[in-house]
Amino acid sequence: MIKHVVFFRFKPETSDDQRRQALDGLRELPDKIEYIREFELGEDVLRAPRSWDAVLIASFDDLEALQKYARHDDHVAAALKVQAICDAIGAVDYEY
Numbered sequence: 001m002i003k004h005v006v007f008f009r010f011k012p013e014t015s016d017d018q019r020r021q022a023l024d025g026l027r028e029l030p031d032k033i034e035y036i037r038e039f040e041l042g043e044d045v046l047r048a049p050r051s052w053d054a055v056l057i058a059s060f061d062d063l064e065a066l067q068k069y070a071r072h073d074d075h076v077a078a079a080l081k082v083q084a085i086c087d088a089i090g091a092v093d094y095e096y
Helices: 016-027 063-071 073-084
Strands: 002-010 038-043 054-060 086-095
Touching: 002 063, 016 038, 016 073, 054 063, 063 073, 073 086
Parallel strands: none
Antiparallel strands: 002 054, 002 086, 038 054
16 A cells, blocks of 8 residues: 655645635545545644645555556646645655
């Protein structure tokens, strides 16, 4: 199994509505992409200096499934919306 963890830091000027729309687009992905086995999306509650604003955690059967997810049209569209409002995006993918 592959765990896919993505951290998002939004631009300071990002509105609450932009943020909600972008994250809602990500939340819709499990209903659209069959390769996703588990999916979580959460927003930071601490707002500490070291905190990221949101995190996506997903699981896939293998690297091939992760790569298919990454290229899937629905993922690409959602990712582009999130990228447009982020200052930084970080990711870690690991086997477990």
